[in-house]
Amino acid sequence: xxxxxxxxxxALGHNGYKLTAQRRSVLKAISNSHEHLTPAEVHERVxxxxxxxxxxxxxxxxxxxxxxxxxxQVHREGKSQSYTLAPSGHHHHxxxxxxGTVADFTDCDLGELExxxxxxxxxxxxxxxxxxxGRCGDCQEQAGRNADD
Amino acid sequence: xxxxxxxxxxALGHNGYKLTAQRRSVLKAISNSHEHLTPAEVHERVxxxxxxxxxxxxxxxxxxxxxxxxxxQVHREGKSQSYTLAPSGHHHHxxxxxxGTVADFTDCDLGELExxxxxxxxxxxxxxxxxxxGRCGDCQEQAGRNADD
DNA sequence: TGCTAAATGAAAATATTTTTCATTTAGCAT
DNA sequence: ATGCTAAATGAAAAATATTTTCATTTAGCA
Numbered sequence: 210x211x212x213x214x215x216x217x218x219x220a221l222g223h224n225g226y227k228l229t230a231q232r233r234s235v236l237k238a239i240s241n242s243h244e245h246l247t248p249a250e251v252h253e254r255v256x257x258x259x260x261x262x263x264x265x266x267x268x269x270x271x272x273x274x275x276x277x278x279x280x281x282q283v284h285r286e287g288k289s290q291s292y293t294l295a296p297s298g299h300h301h302h303x304x305x306x307x308x309g310t311v312a313d314f315t316d317c318d319l320g321e322l323e324x325x326x327x328x329x330x331x332x333x334x335x336x337x338x339x340x341x342x343g344r345c346g347d348c349q350e351q352a353g354r355n356a357d358d
Numbered sequence: 359x360x361x362x363x364x365x366x367x368x369a370l371g372h373n374g375y376k377l378t379a380q381r382r383s384v385l386k387a388i389s390n391s392h393e394h395l396t397p398a399e400v401h402e403r404v405x406x407x408x409x410x411x412x413x414x415x416x417x418x419x420x421x422x423x424x425x426x427x428x429x430x431q432v433h434r435e436g437k438s439q440s441y442t443l444a445p446s447g448h449h450h451h452x453x454x455x456x457x458g459t460v461a462d463f464t465d466c467d468l469g470e471l472e473x474x475x476x477x478x479x480x481x482x483x484x485x486x487x488x489x490x491x492g493r494c495g496d497c498q499e500q501a502g503r504n505a506d507d
Numbered sequence: 508t509g510c511t512a513a514a515t516g517a518a519a520a521t522a523t524t525t526t527t528c529a530t531t532t533a534g535c536a537t
Numbered sequence: 538a539t540g541c542t543a544a545a546t547g548a549a550a551a552a553t554a555t556t557t558t559c560a561t562t563t564a565g566c567a
Contacts, residue, residue, distance in 0.1 A: 227513060227564050249554085263516045268555070284433045284487060289554065303481050312479050318471060323490065330461050331495030332452050338433060340487040341472065346480030376533045376544060397523085412547045417524065438523065 213240045213279070213294070220277040231262045235270040236279060244309035245283040245291040245302075283311060284340060305345035312345070362389045362428070362443070369426040380411045384419040385428060393458035394432040394440040432460060433489060454494035461494070 217236050221228050238254040239246060246254070252267045271292055274280045281295040283302055293302065293311045303312045323334050344352070366385050370377050387403040388395060395403070401416045420441055423429045430444040432451055442451065442460045452461045472483050493501070 225513090229514065229564070231515075247554095265517080265556085266515060269514085282435060284435075286431060286433075303475060303479060303483070305481070306484065312481065314475055314479075322467060326452060326463055326490065327492075330452060330463075331498075332454070332461065332490070332492045333498055334452070334490050334492035335455065336491050338487065338489040338491070341475065341481070341483050342485050342487070343476075343481045343483040349480075349482055374544090378533070378545065380546075414525085414548080415546060418545085 216279060231266050232270050234260050235267060236274060239280055239292060240294045245293040245311050247289050247291040301339045303341040305348055306342050307344055307348040310345045380415050381419050383409050384416060385423060388429055388441060389443045394442040394460050396438050396440040450488045452490040454497055455491050456493055456497040459494045
């Protein structure tokens with residue numbers, strides 16, 4: 210069993226949820242992709258296999274997996290919500306604006322900024338959202354090659 | 359004329375756009391609110407006045423104002439897009455998760471982190487999204503008072 | 508092997524955003 | 538001031554995205 214599947218089994222069991230074929234397919238589709246996927250994209254990929262599961266189930270499953278911390282949302286200006294596999298613990302995303310590849314990183318060092326803002330504005334800070342966007346190595350190469358043509 | 363209105367007039371003129379009553383109303387609704395507003399909320403507030411403008415115009419106007427840099431989007435998990443007034447230049451938001459108040463700050467000091475990530479992952483970084491969420495001073499007080507009851 | 512609560516799927520409802528196109532109007536030239 | 542024209546608006550419809558409802562199926566347990 211792949212580590213992600215193992216996590217799924219454990220997380221579901223601990224919380225009184227059932228392990229179904231649909232849930233496994235959805236998580237598999239996401240963990241097989243480096244990109245972030247919308248509910249519709251997940252649905253499409255899952256149904257390319259034999260299984261044929263309903264879009265509603267995809268929505269429900271994404272919400273559940275997200276709650277369990279196995280996947281998480283990516284925030285793109287103007288686009289509909291999309292999801293990517295979550296490593297365990299606090300982390301952030303770097304997203305390629307061309308191919309959608311998501312790379313994770315964990316150390317964000319925002320503590321000091323957070324403390325200062327809290328002091329200056331009186332806000333009690335609970336969380337933060339940090340994402341970088343840019344071009345991944347592969348897309349840069351590709352662009353380079355195309356320029357040579 | 360209020361400074362925000364002045365900016366609107368200038369920004370529109372410089373780009374060959376026309377100054378219409380609808381555009382002024384939409385910007386006014388946003389600049390009168392400390393909170394971030396969805397298109398539907400902007401529409402509602404604008405139409406409480408006499409004017410009655412169409413929701414389509416609100417959508418179109420929000421897009422335009424955003425392009426002109428007069429307003430900007432706020433990113434909330436699972437919610438539909440919403441907008442808030444933009445100060446000039448690079449900045450970020452702190453958002454109260456209770457009342458939706460938005461406070462801006464400008465210095466994010468992400469340069470070093472950015473350089474390191476770029477070096478380590480090969481990404482060419484183009485931009486970042488940083489938002490803090492928490493409870494504003496007012497909402498903390500309010501919660502305190504309710505606890506006393 | 509059967510029971511039951513949980514999960515699924517299909518359809519409908521709701522919400523959100525965009526497109527189309529006829530009508531109106533801001534800004535400019537006279 | 539007045540008329541012209543490209544840009545802007547509004548209404549309706551279309552497209553897209555998401556949620557609800559409810560009858561049927563199934564995982565996990567006794």
